[in-house]
Amino acid sequence: MAVISYREALNQAMREEMERDENVFIMGEEVGHYNGAYKVTQGLLQRFSERRVIDAPIAEMGFAGIGIGAAMVGLRPIIEFMTFNFSLVAIDQIVNNAAKIYQMSGGQYHIPIVFRGPGGPAVQVGSQHSQSLESYYAHVPGLKVVMPSTAADAKGLLKSAIRDDNPVVFIEGETLYNTTWEVPDVAPGSPSELIPIGKADVKRTGKDITLIAWSKMVWTCLDASKVLAEQGIECEVVDPRTLRPLDVETLATSVKKTGRCVIVEVGWPVAGFGAEVAYQMQKHCMDVLDAPIERVTSDDVPMPYAKNLELEVQPQVADVVAAVKRALYME
Amino acid sequence: MEEGVLVRWTKKEGDKVSPGDLVAEVETDKANMDFNIEDEGVLLKLLVKEGDTVKLGAPVAIIGNAGEDTTALEAQAKGGGAAPAPKADAPKAESKPADAAPKVAAKQEAPPADKPAAKAAAAKPTAGDAPPSSGKLLASPLAKSLAIELGIDLRTIKGSGPGGRIVERDVKAAADGKTETGDEAARTPSPPARSRQPEAEAEAETGTALAVRPVDALEAGDWVDLPASNMRRRIAARLTEAKRDVPHFYLQRSLDAAPMMAFRARLNDLLGDRGKVSVNDLVIKAVALALRRMPECNAAWEGEAIRQFHRVHIGVAVAIPDGLVTPVVRDADQKGIGAIAAEVRDLAERAKSKKLKSHEITGSTFTVSNLGMFNIERFTAIINPPEAGILAIGGVMDVPVVKDGQVVAGKRMTVSMSCDHRVIDGALGAKWLQVFADLVEKPESLAL
Numbered sequence: 001m002a003v004i005s006y007r008e009a010l011n012q013a014m015r016e017e018m019e020r021d022e023n024v025f026i027m028g029e030e031v032g033h034y035n036g037a038y039k040v041t042q043g044l045l046q047r048f049s050e051r052r053v054i055d056a057p058i059a060e061m062g063f064a065g066i067g068i069g070a071a072m073v074g075l076r077p078i079i080e081f082m083t084f085n086f087s088l089v090a091i092d093q094i095v096n097n098a099a100k101i102y103q104m105s106g107g108q109y110h111i112p113i114v115f116r117g118p119g120g121p122a123v124q125v126g127s128q129h130s131q132s133l134e135s136y137y138a139h140v141p142g143l144k145v146v147m148p149s150t151a152a153d154a155k156g157l158l159k160s161a162i163r164d165d166n167p168v169v170f171i172e173g174e175t176l177y178n179t180t181w182e183v184p185d186v187a188p189g190s191p192s193e194l195i196p197i198g199k200a201d202v203k204r205t206g207k208d209i210t211l212i213a214w215s216k217m218v219w220t221c222l223d224a225s226k227v228l229a230e231q232g233i234e235c236e237v238v239d240p241r242t243l244r245p246l247d248v249e250t251l252a253t254s255v256k257k258t259g260r261c262v263i264v265e266v267g268w269p270v271a272g273f274g275a276e277v278a279y280q281m282q283k284h285c286m287d288v289l290d291a292p293i294e295r296v297t298s299d300d301v302p303m304p305y306a307k308n309l310e311l312e313v314q315p316q317v318a319d320v321v322a323a324v325k326r327a328l329y330m331e
Numbered sequence: 332m333e334e335g336v337l338v339r340w341t342k343k344e345g346d347k348v349s350p351g352d353l354v355a356e357v358e359t360d361k362a363n364m365d366f367n368i369e370d371e372g373v374l375l376k377l378l379v380k381e382g383d384t385v386k387l388g389a390p391v392a393i394i395g396n397a398g399e400d401t402t403a404l405e406a407q408a409k410g411g412g413a414a415p416a417p418k419a420d421a422p423k424a425e426s427k428p429a430d431a432a433p434k435v436a437a438k439q440e441a442p443p444a445d446k447p448a449a450k451a452a453a454a455k456p457t458a459g460d461a462p463p464s465s466g467k468l469l470a471s472p473l474a475k476s477l478a479i480e481l482g483i484d485l486r487t488i489k490g491s492g493p494g495g496r497i498v499e500r501d502v503k504a505a506a507d508g509k510t511e512t513g514d515e516a517a518r519t520p521s522p523p524a525r526s527r528q529p530e531a532e533a534e535a536e537t538g539t540a541l542a543v544r545p546v547d548a549l550e551a552g553d554w555v556d557l558p559a560s561n562m563r564r565r566i567a568a569r570l571t572e573a574k575r576d577v578p579h580f581y582l583q584r585s586l587d588a589a590p591m592m593a594f595r596a597r598l599n600d601l602l603g604d605r606g607k608v609s610v611n612d613l614v615i616k617a618v619a620l621a622l623r624r625m626p627e628c629n630a631a632w633e634g635e636a637i638r639q640f641h642r643v644h645i646g647v648a649v650a651i652p653d654g655l656v657t658p659v660v661r662d663a664d665q666k667g668i669g670a671i672a673a674e675v676r677d678l679a680e681r682a683k684s685k686k687l688k689s690h691e692i693t694g695s696t697f698t699v700s701n702l703g704m705f706n707i708e709r710f711t712a713i714i715n716p717p718e719a720g721i722l723a724i725g726g727v728m729d730v731p732v733v734k735d736g737q738v739v740a741g742k743r744m745t746v747s748m749s750c751d752h753r754v755i756d757g758a759l760g761a762k763w764l765q766v767f768a769d770l771v772e773k774p775e776s777l778a779l
Contacts, residue, residue: 259473259499290473290499291492329492329500 009151013158028080064090081117099142118174130303132267149218151181156195200247206234224320470497594774619663631717646695719754
């Protein structure tokens with residue numbers, strides 16, 4: 001298996017899908033001549049020409065809408081937002097057109113479109129550019145929401161998203177682009193090149209407590225698990241990978257095994273997606289819970305710019321360790 | 332850090348304080364730290380005496396406006412704080428009631444003062460109290476399922492969770508207890524399987540075999556317990572951990588110290604009253620250069636890797652009245668002997684008055700410990716993790732040596748290297764000691 005970066009995995013997924021299906025094209029700010037603000041579309045312009053790799057003006061509402069129109073007439077657009085913070089400008093297109101047209105047209109129009117780009121806090125980019133907006137999109141029926149944590153997941157899931165006939169919001173971890181992971185060597189065309197949307201993955205097995213996290217927080221949970229393992233606590237880390245549709249079965253199977261659950265997300269606490277996960281877990285695992293389900297989230301504040309405060313606001317390994325100990329009544 | 336000793340108040344009751352003022356010195360595990368106040372007002376009441384040990388987050392003083400009544404806050408601080416919010420007791424609420432209320436000043440990194448109080452209050456009902464008067468049994472769903480499975484009556488169990496909630500571990504403990512207090516157990520009051528102190532038991536057995544040694548038991552009054560300072564506890568914990576977790580082995584060799592002593596005398600002649608170079612300073616320089624030449628020993632075990640340091644920072648063990656500290660000479664391989672001498676003297680002096688800053692006692696990559704000045708011939712030292720080695724220096728001794736087949740008077744010094752075997756093997760350590768010995772025996776090379 002090749003060890004490649006998350007960035008390279010995304011690039012490979014798009015390149016392979018564009019080779020496979022000439023209806024796939026990419027559009028967004030700086031995706032072509034500049035090779036992407038985060039270099040995810042590196043080299044795609046040279047390979048596929050300006051007809052299929054389109055530099056858009058700074059007008060998210062416009063190019064998101066053009067993408068939806070293109071999808072209505074049979075193309076398969078990938079719309080890149082430089083960050084998902086900018087998708088707020090286009091949210092009306094995503095929520096009211098992309099997510100609705102299939103239903104409102106009585107099934108006449110499919111919208112096979114992917115909205116992708118980085119989300120979540122990076123490093124010192126200010127409160128307007130440091131948001132985790134997955135809850136906004138996971139709230140909406142008609143959308144799928146995918147948030148991979150590793151290069152392997154990023155590749156397999158982005159390919160599935162491009163081939164999906166429904167709109168997929170594909171949020172990448174802004175601080176994960178350089179992380180590496182083993183990605184299986186599968187020839188394009190083999191069925192195992194796809195990771196199905198809506199399937200969770202157990203990233204670490206353990207018997208004492210279940211940690212549920214996605215995107216960057218999977219890594220925080222794995223780090224916390226190492227700390228806790230030294231203290232004799234074995235955590236199971238489960239990554240839903242897709243928030244909508246949510247693989248409740250895999251998550252609940254783990255919680256039923258351990259009897260305890262901590263949900264870790266980098267978004268805000270109020271109405272964060274973890275609240276929905278907590279509801280599902282208590283509903284399906286009521287009789288085996290030994291402690292209230294814990295949530296670890298960012299603090300309920302706009303992101304500070306100062307680096308020390310920025311870290312303090314986000315869930316840290318120590319916060320996860322403390323939550324695990326609360327759930328184990330070790331405090 | 333969980334607690335510290337308030338060594339000295341630098342302000343007294345009635346003094347005005349403003350943000351940034353130094354109000355006290357606190358001895359922590361590692362060093363003395365300044366306690367600077369973050370609020371403005373008058374120091375109304377000091378709640379702890381100099382020398383008292385204070386838990387992190389505990390109130391140490393009350394500040395407010397001059398002449399304010401602090402009795403309510405004092406009671407709150409003393410009682411763990413069942414009192415209502417301080418606001419309510421504000422003596423003269425003027426324009427800004429929140430500001431007018433006296434504040435309980437807690438230590439810098441402390442959580443809000445009401446946090447420990449809340450905790451104390453929460454802890455009470457859990458301490459084995461009966462279920463609340465509503466008659467409802469509090470148990471986690473898992474505890475309930477488990478109780479049915481194991482046939483345990485939850486009403487007979489005391490919960491250890493919040494509010495007395497019965498949780499999984501309580502049911503399991505009850506299940507264990509049930510089997511242990513069975514008939515068999517009752518007949519043999521202390522079956523060996525239940526003893527958790529094998530040593531104690533072994534001792535008891537030996538005692539019987541020797542037909543009861545007359546026991547001259549110590550009685551109260553035969554001893555005095557000297558409270559362990561934070562530093563003492565820290566030393567105890569660190570060294571126990573190091574000796575337990577680091578697989579030590581030891582290499583000793585003696586070397587010809589005569590050239591070094593002559594070199595040192597020449598250096599000190601040259602320096603005159605501008606300073607003084609000790610044997611220890613020369614040893615530090617030699618250790619640093621030897622590590623530069625053999626970086627394999629300037630390393631640490633990291634579990635999945637051996638971390639080799641690019642810089643050579645030498646820790647120097649310094650005895651102080653209550654224990655010892657290990658200030659660090661950074662980049663000692665690149666510093667001149669005179670610079671090292673001056674730096675070590677300054678660090679040692681400030682170590683004795685506990686004036687070292689925490690960055691001055693951390694980050695060493697190898698340590699030197701010297702007891703030569705006490706005429707110790709040789710000793711072995713405990714490694715200071717995560718370093719891979721420590722060199723213990725014995726005194727320079729006048730001894731007969733064999734030179735060209737003749738016994739003549741010579742000067743020898745014995746050094747003992749403690750090695751972390753995970754990083755340094757015997758042959759590697761021996762090679763390093765050879766490099767070190769060459770440097771000491773040809774001390775001019777230290778000046779190159």
